[in-house]
Amino acid sequence: MTITTQTSPLVKAEGITKIFGTGDKEMVALSGLNLEVKEGEFLSLLGPSGCGKSTALNIMGGLLRATEGTITFGGEPMTEPRRQIGMMFQQAVMFPWRTTLENVLLPVEIFGESKKEFKPKAQELLSMVGISEFENSYPWQLSGGMQQRAALARVLLHDPKLLLLDEPFGALDEFTRETMNQELLRLQNYANSTAVLVTHNITEAVFMSDRIAVMSARPGRLVGILEVPFDRPRRPELQTTNDFIKLVAEARSMLELQ
Amino acid sequence: MTLIASPPPGAKATRNHPKKESLFQRIRNGSAWITILTIVVIVVLWQIIPQTGLINRVLFPTFTDTVAAFVQLLGSSYWWGDLTKTMSAVGIAWVIGVAFGFAMGVALGTSPFVRTAITPYAIAVQALPKVVLAPLLIGWLGFGSESKIALAVIICFFPVWIDTMVGLSLPSANEFKLLQSLKASKRQVFLKLQLPTAIPLIMVGVKHALLLAFTGVIVAEILAASDGGLGTLAKEFASQLNMGMTYAVVFVVVIIAVTLVSIADVVERRVVFWSEESRARKR
Amino acid sequence: MTRTEGIAQVAISNTPKARRKKAAPYLLTIALAPFILFVWWLSTDVLKAVPPILLPTPGSVIEAFPRVVGAAGFGDQVLRTLTEIAGGFALGGAIGFLLGILLSTSSRLRSAYLPFLSALEAIPTVILAPIIIAWIGFGIEGKILQAAIACFYAVFITTLSGLGLAEPNAINLMRSLRASRWQIMFKVKVPIALPVIFGGLQLGATTAIIGAIVSEFIGATGGLGYLMLRYRSSFNTPSYWVIIFIFLAIGLVVYLTIWWLEKKFVFWRSASINRPDLEKQ
Numbered sequence: 070m071t072i073t074t075q076t077s078p079l080v081k082a083e084g085i086t087k088i089f090g091t092g093d094k095e096m097v098a099l100s101g102l103n104l105e106v107k108e109g110e111f112l113s114l115l116g117p118s119g120c121g122k123s124t125a126l127n128i129m130g131g132l133l134r135a136t137e138g139t140i141t142f143g144g145e146p147m148t149e150p151r152r153q154i155g156m157m158f159q160q161a162v163m164f165p166w167r168t169t170l171e172n173v174l175l176p177v178e179i180f181g182e183s184k185k186e187f188k189p190k191a192q193e194l195l196s197m198v199g200i201s202e203f204e205n206s207y208p209w210q211l212s213g214g215m216q217q218r219a220a221l222a223r224v225l226l227h228d229p230k231l232l233l234l235d236e237p238f239g240a241l242d243e244f245t246r247e248t249m250n251q252e253l254l255r256l257q258n259y260a261n262s263t264a265v266l267v268t269h270n271i272t273e274a275v276f277m278s279d280r281i282a283v284m285s286a287r288p289g290r291l292v293g294i295l296e297v298p299f300d301r302p303r304r305p306e307l308q309t310t311n312d313f314i315k316l317v318a319e320a321r322s323m324l325e326l327q
Numbered sequence: 328m329t330l331i332a333s334p335p336p337g338a339k340a341t342r343n344h345p346k347k348e349s350l351f352q353r354i355r356n357g358s359a360w361i362t363i364l365t366i367v368v369i370v371v372l373w374q375i376i377p378q379t380g381l382i383n384r385v386l387f388p389t390f391t392d393t394v395a396a397f398v399q400l401l402g403s404s405y406w407w408g409d410l411t412k413t414m415s416a417v418g419i420a421w422v423i424g425v426a427f428g429f430a431m432g433v434a435l436g437t438s439p440f441v442r443t444a445i446t447p448y449a450i451a452v453q454a455l456p457k458v459v460l461a462p463l464l465i466g467w468l469g470f471g472s473e474s475k476i477a478l479a480v481i482i483c484f485f486p487v488w489i490d491t492m493v494g495l496s497l498p499s500a501n502e503f504k505l506l507q508s509l510k511a512s513k514r515q516v517f518l519k520l521q522l523p524t525a526i527p528l529i530m531v532g533v534k535h536a537l538l539l540a541f542t543g544v545i546v547a548e549i550l551a552a553s554d555g556g557l558g559t560l561a562k563e564f565a566s567q568l569n570m571g572m573t574y575a576v577v578f579v580v581v582i583i584a585v586t587l588v589s590i591a592d593v594v595e596r597r598v599v600f601w602s603e604e605s606r607a608r609k610r
Numbered sequence: 611m612t613r614t615e616g617i618a619q620v621a622i623s624n625t626p627k628a629r630r631k632k633a634a635p636y637l638l639t640i641a642l643a644p645f646i647l648f649v650w651w652l653s654t655d656v657l658k659a660v661p662p663i664l665l666p667t668p669g670s671v672i673e674a675f676p677r678v679v680g681a682a683g684f685g686d687q688v689l690r691t692l693t694e695i696a697g698g699f700a701l702g703g704a705i706g707f708l709l710g711i712l713l714s715t716s717s718r719l720r721s722a723y724l725p726f727l728s729a730l731e732a733i734p735t736v737i738l739a740p741i742i743i744a745w746i747g748f749g750i751e752g753k754i755l756q757a758a759i760a761c762f763y764a765v766f767i768t769t770l771s772g773l774g775l776a777e778p779n780a781i782n783l784m785r786s787l788r789a790s791r792w793q794i795m796f797k798v799k800v801p802i803a804l805p806v807i808f809g810g811l812q813l814g815a816t817t818a819i820i821g822a823i824v825s826e827f828i829g830a831t832g833g834l835g836y837l838m839l840r841y842r843s844s845f846n847t848p849s850y851w852v853i854i855f856i857f858l859a860i861g862l863v864v865y866l867t868i869w870w871l872e873k874k875f876v877f878w879r880s881a882s883i884n885r886p887d888l889e890k891q
Contacts, residue, residue, distance in 0.1 A: 132785050149788070156786040158779040165878035166801050178797075179789045207878060233786075352721075361722035386745055443635035448642065454861030456819045459835075459854050461827065462842045467664045542734035546824055549739060558737065562828075565740035573744070577737050584732035 077144075078105035079231060079263050080129055084138035087124050097288035098124045102138070104282055104291065106231070106265055111257065113266045113274040113281045115320065121289020122267045123235055129265065130156050130233045142231070152180070155229030155262075157237040161216035163208035170195065170204040173223045180227075187226065194222035197259075198252065214245040221253065225260050232257065232264040239268075247305065250277060254303065271320050276308060283323045292323055388571045396571030397578060406560055406576075413544055413556040414583070416472050420479030421540040425533055428484035432491020432529075437517060442492055449489060457482050458543075461550055470551040479543030483536040490532030494525025527599040534591045541584060666848040671855070674848035684837075691822060691834040692860070694750055698757020699818040703811060706762045710769025711795065720770075730763040736824050743829050753825045753833070760821030761814035768810025772803025805879050808872040815864045823857070 087099040099121035106112050106129075114122040127133040128140060131150040140147045142154070163172045173191045174184050195201045198218040200211070208216050217238060224232065234253075238246040250273060257264050268274050274281050281295040297316060299307060307313050373390040376382060388396070400406065435445050461478050468474035498520050506516050548558025557580055564573040647668060653659045654667040662670075678684065709727075713720045739756055746752045776799050784794045826835025834853055841850040 127782070130786055132782055150786045152788065154786065156783065158782060160777065160779050162777070162780050162783045164780075164798070164801065166876075175797075176787050179784070179787045179793055209878060358718045358721040361718065362725075365722070440635050440638070444638035444642070447639050450865065451858065451862065453816065454865045455854075455858045456816070456823050456861060458820050458823055458827070459838065459857050461824075462839055463664055463847070463850065466842055467661060538732060538734065542736055545734045546736050546827075549736065549824075550827055561737055562740045565744045568744060570741070570744065573741055577741065580737045581729065581733050584734060585729050588732040 077108065079108045080104075080106035080140070080142055080265075082125070082129070082138065082140045085125065085128060085135045085140060086137040087121065087128065087133065088136045099128075099135075100288040100290045102289070102291055106263060109261070109263055110279045111254075111264045111266070111277055113268055113278040114284060115268055115271065115274040115281050115324070116284030116289070117269060117286050117324070119289070120284040120286040122284055124289065125284075126156075126233050126235050126265060126267050129231075130154055132156075152227060153230040154233060155224035155227070155231070156233045157217075157220055157224050157235065159236045159239045161208070161213070161220040163211075163216050163219060165207060165209050168205050168207055169200065169211065169219050172208065173204075173219060173226060175223065176226055191222065191226060194225055195219070197256070198222050212245075213241050214249060217241065217249055218252070221249075221256060225256060228260060229262055232262050234264060234266045236267055236269070246273075251305070253277070254301070258301070271317055271324070272308065275313065275316050275320060276303060281320060283320060285324070295320055295323065385568055386570055388574070392571050393574050396569075397575040400572060400575040400579070406557075409555045409557055409560050410579070412472060412554065413548065413558070416475045416479065416544045416556070417537075417540050420476045420543060421483060421537050423476070424480045424483035424536050424540060425487050427480065428487025428532065428536065429491050429529070431484070431488045432495070435488075436492030436495040437521070439496065442496060445492075449492070452485060453489070457485075458546055461546055465547065465551045470554045472554060474551060475544045475547040475554070475556070478547045479540040482543040483539040486532040486535040486539065487529065488532075490528045490535075491525060494528035495521045497521075497528070498524045530595045530599055534588070534595060537587055537591055538584070541587070545580070663845065663847055666851060670848040671851045674846075674852050678849045678852040687833055687837050688856070690750065690832050691826065694753035694757055694822040694825070694833065695815075695819050695860075695864075697750075697754040698822060699761055699815055701754060702758035702760065702762040702818060703765045703814055705758070706765030706767075706810070706814070707769050707807070710766045710773065711800075714770055714773040714799070715791070715795075727763070727766065731767065735760045735821065739825055739828050742825070748829045748831050753822050753830065756825040757818040757821035761818035764814040764817060765807070765810045768806050768813075769803065772806030772810075773799045775799075775806065776802045804876050805872070808868065808876065812865065812868050815868060816861070819857075819861060819864070 082102055082104045085099055085102040085104075086097070089096045089098055102121075102125060104125070114125060116122050124133065128135050129142075129147070131147050131154070134148070142151065163169070164175070167175070170188075170191060173195060174187060177184050177187045177191075192201060192204060195204050198221050200215050200218050200222075203211055203215065203219075208219070211219070220237070237253075238249045241249065253264075254277065266274070266277055268277075275297055278297050281297060283292045283295060284290065285292050295316070299313070370390050373393075375389075377384045377387045377389045435441050458478070460481060461474075464477045464481075465474045468477055495517075502520055502524075503516070506520055511519065544556070545558040548554070548556035549562050551559075557576055561573055561576040561580070564570075564576060650665070651668050654662065654665055655669065713723060713727075735756070738759060742752045742756055746755070773795075780798050780802070781794060784798055789797070822833075823835045826833045827839060830836040834856065838850055838853050841847070841853070
């Protein structure tokens with residue numbers, strides 16, 4: 070799938086600046102970010118730590134308010150979290166006093182909906198991410214990768230239009246991480262949702278994305294956008310092709326240019 | 328085994344309490360005004376309610392009566408002896424208690440085997456409210472300062488003992504391995520790894536011991552009336568229904584206690600600067 | 611946190627050999643009990659090194675036991691003391707918990723009131739006993755109040771600091787789901803705080819017991835503390851020691867009850883610490 074430029078942007082950020090603290094302790098986390106996220110695409114925010122990529126993601130998710138600039142989701146201004154947006158974080162955030170299934174059903178509880186109604190869907194999602202036999206286990210009986218699989222099931226439960234992923238597999242080991250990335254691509258395609266991934270791993274960004282927004286640190290700003298033309302579904306072998314390596318090199322040089 | 332982790336959690340919990348702010352910060356974020364308003368409301372109620380006759384004015388003197396009593400107490404000199412008696416007993420008991428607790432912690436805490444074996448007894452010692460011994464000690468040692476000190480030592484050595492014992496167990500397996508790889512002797516492992524790792528926790532115990540020593544001395548003073556001390560003073564004024572003076576003595580105790588804790592906090596921060604530093608960086 | 615984990619890390623493997631190795635220290639524990647008893651007997655009965663007014667012989671304490679427990683009205687005295695402890699603990703604990711929740715919701719309230727409440731950490735609350743007695747007399751209400759004041763702070767401060775322990779990401783997840791403040795409080799913050807709050811309850815229970823006893827010592831018309839003073843004034847030290855052991859039993863029962871409740875309610879904690887590393891899939 071190549072991106073068609075005709076689709077209207079799902080998220081549109083204009084001149085986003087975020088300043089934390091005041092006076093001497095003032096810290097510009099993000100400076101004048103302009104970014105569009107198109108419907109159905111997989112976009113990565115790539116940059117070193119401190120480049121404000123997580124801040125940008127949190128603003129998109131409505132967890133933070135921008136100091137300056139506007140941000141819209143489906144044409145409407147973002148002021149608070151929305152149901153159509155699902156977020157994943159570096160930790161799986163599984164509550165240890167809930168079973169895996171109960172953790173997956175957490176959003177239902179908070180939205181005040183019927184758990185009974187959503188239970189079959191939650192179980193289906195759990196089997197889709199391959200951990201259905203653990204639905205009654207507690208998170209601490211699961212490995213880190215399995216916990217993130219459950220978190221994936223949780224975030225997909227309400228068919229989000231937009232997935233905001235803050236280095237969701239950053240705490241996992243390299244092998245698990247690669248499997249999980251594959252899994253993520255498969256599910257994003259299945260759920261037909263748009264995804265924004267925050268990462269500092271160049272290879273991962275190139276492998277996963279349709280477009281990469283390369284960012285620089287202090288203050289956080291956008292350096293440029295890199296189009297990734299590879300077909301989907303993407304196979305691990307892609308990573309050894311010359312085109313892939315070239316793109317990785319290009320992304321690296323954009324990062325180092327600053 | 329995890330049982331022993333619980334004894335003085337209050338002391339531990341105080342470590343990660345919300346940071347104290349400067350007066351300036353508090354004025355700027357508006358909290359100082361809440362504080363001032365609350366104090367004003369309390370003082371006004373304190374002043375007015377006893378005058379309305381709703382409650383007995385003898386038992387609940389007005390704010391101004393209380394202030395007058397406090398000034399009177401500060402202006403007179405007869406209670407200086409009581410103050411000295413209380414404070415010297417607290418100081419002596421604290422030093423003995425800390426030394427005793429530390430020695431016990433080292434003796435029983437260096438070996439994991441002994442530590443585990445002794446744990447149920449430590450729990451029993453913790454579960455026993457040690458003030459039950461007060462009347463016995465007073466009966467045996469008499470009304471003098473010996474009984475006060477004895478009670479305070481028995482009450483205050485415990486947290487130092489436990490915190491030393493637990494602190495010595497804190498170094499991680501890797502840290503032990505590093506020293507083993509350097510062929511460190513047992514003594515070196517103790518001095519260079521276990522003790523430094525334990526010190527932040529020991530300091531918490533030492534601070535806690537100071538408060539408990541104070542409590543122990545006051546309890547003994549209230550129970551054994553003839554030797555004097557701030558506890559005795561408060562009890563005597565209260566039994567004469569001279570409530571203004573009773574409040575004044577209690578107020579003196581509060582001031583001393585808060586001052587002692589503040590000093591202990593400063594000392595603690597100086598001694599275990601690295602732990603403060605690493606905590607700040609983790610944030 | 612490090613404190614528990616540092617100790618708990620030891621126990622993971624479950625082979626018979628490892629289990630035997632784990633049990634070995636407790637053999638010493640058991641062996642120590644008769645040894646302590648022996649030292650007590652030796653120093654009092656044989657060597658007479660300890661004055662009997664302080665520590666009587668083991669035999670005399672055992673002899674006194676049925677007399678003390680069988681005395682008329684003994685049950686009422688126990689009940690009275692237990693009521694004081696339970697009442698004070700419930701009152702002080704409830705206020706401490708609620709105030710901890712209240713202050714955790716607003717940094718402004720926290721910086722306005724925390725300095726005053728922190729003073730309670732420092733104050734030996736027993737100094738208030740003469741005032742409380744002057745106010746409300748020798749009755750049971752005063753003892754409950756004294757116990758409540760004694761245990762309030764531990765529960766309050768552990769609740770407050772425990773509520774700050776939730777990971778930012780856990781809060782962010784809840785916020786991204788549009789959870790309300792109270793949903794975040796009771797579905798995330800309170801459960802995460804529970805282990806710390808239980809620590810506070812443990813400490814608070816101990817201090818409540820102390821508050822009740824001291825209060826009874828200073829002036830009471832009944833209760834175990836009152837009984838102790840009567841035994842002491844008649845130089846009946848063995849009977850006095852019987853009540854010390856009863857207090858030890860009360861302390862242990864309270865301790866183990868709270869410990870058991872913690873295991874029940876915070877089942878995930880010790881389990882997650884001792885979790886054997888599952889193989890990565």
